[in-house]
Amino acid sequence: MIPAKFDYARPSTVDEAVQALADGGEDAKVLAGGQSFIPVLRLRLAAPSTVVDIGNIAELKQVSDEGDKIKVGAMVTHAEVLDNDLIEQYIPLMKLITETVADRQVRHRGTMGGALAHADPAGDLGAGALALEAEFEIAGPDGRRTVAAADFFDDYLTTAIGEGEVLVSISYPKYDGWKSHYEKFNRMAQAWATVGSAVAVRMDGDTIAEARVALTNMGTTPIRARGVEEALVGASGEDAIAKAAERAAEGTSPTDDLSAKADYREHLAKVLTKRAVSKAISGDADAGNK
Numbered sequence: 001m002i003p004a005k006f007d008y009a010r011p012s013t014v015d016e017a018v019q020a021l022a023d024g025g026e027d028a029k030v031l032a033g034g035q036s037f038i039p040v041l042r043l044r045l046a047a048p049s050t051v052v053d054i055g056n057i058a059e060l061k062q063v064s065d066e067g068d069k070i071k072v073g074a075m076v077t078h079a080e081v082l083d084n085d086l087i088e089q090y091i092p093l094m095k096l097i098t099e100t101v102a103d104r105q106v107r108h109r110g111t112m113g114g115a116l117a118h119a120d121p122a123g124d125l126g127a128g129a130l131a132l133e134a135e136f137e138i139a140g141p142d143g144r145r146t147v148a149a150a151d152f153f154d155d156y157l158t159t160a161i162g163e164g165e166v167l168v169s170i171s172y173p174k175y176d177g178w179k180s181h182y183e184k185f186n187r188m189a190q191a192w193a194t195v196g197s198a199v200a201v202r203m204d205g206d207t208i209a210e211a212r213v214a215l216t217n218m219g220t221t222p223i224r225a226r227g228v229e230e231a232l233v234g235a236s237g238e239d240a241i242a243k244a245a246e247r248a249a250e251g252t253s254p255t256d257d258l259s260a261k262a263d264y265r266e267h268l269a270k271v272l273t274k275r276a277v278s279k280a281i282s283g284d285a286d287a288g289n290k
Helices: 014-024 037-042 078-083 085-090 092-098 104-109 112-118 125-131 226-232 238-245 262-282
Strands: 007-009 029-031 050-053 063-065 069-073 135-140 143-148 153-155 166-173 179-185 195-204 207-216
Touching: 007 014, 014 050, 014 135, 014 166, 029 037, 063 085, 069 085, 069 112, 078 092, 078 104, 078 112, 085 092, 092 125, 092 179, 092 195, 112 125, 112 166, 125 195, 125 207, 179 262, 195 262, 207 226, 207 262, 226 238, 238 262
Parallel strands: 007 050, 029 050
Antiparallel strands: 063 069, 069 166, 135 143, 135 166, 179 195, 195 207
């Protein structure tokens, strides 16, 4: 199908983008990588008055070392995430997650900010941002503000980005020295995650000193697995990890759909979390599968 008629703006700064959204009114929409938005336009599930293309804003395309954090511009593509040395060194979990996103074509066009702003509960990146306690910089008519990942995801396809606002960047605390892994189950290659588990752990010898765990597609937003984190601290050995992972479904609200029933998703959350923790600790892609 052909999209409904709309005006088009291509600003070169964040301030210009905010102004273009204001000029376009309440029906103006932001275009980032377009991997989700363009199909919606073509199906006429959205009919914006104005499309504000933020692909020409240099500020949104940078990855920078901010001292204790790594700042990733909203328009940094998945492919650029995979090639970035700062991300690989300090937030390797986001690289591991990004490797599982769709296919090369999508990773070449799709952006980190676009995927996070879209907030599909089956999207992979949200769990990583939540587990790593990222912060989101948002620009709007009243200036810029920072929102913690715990407050960013509001509901299904809904975030803290308000009308007339633009996601500028995502900042991640440095996790140098931590071990991490992302494990997901999907029914076919390149499909959305049925369930995923993002894990980062800091070790003290053979014992887990700190843990961060978040789940994909176990509710209308990414969910922090606090029970698992609590149980993992001080844990050592596969039996202790397996026991901690049994708490993965606590506080979740998975849905029944064509991909899986809710009880199967709860089972997957436990299995995938155990695998992710085991693989993170060992660094072995085959660990935890037995």
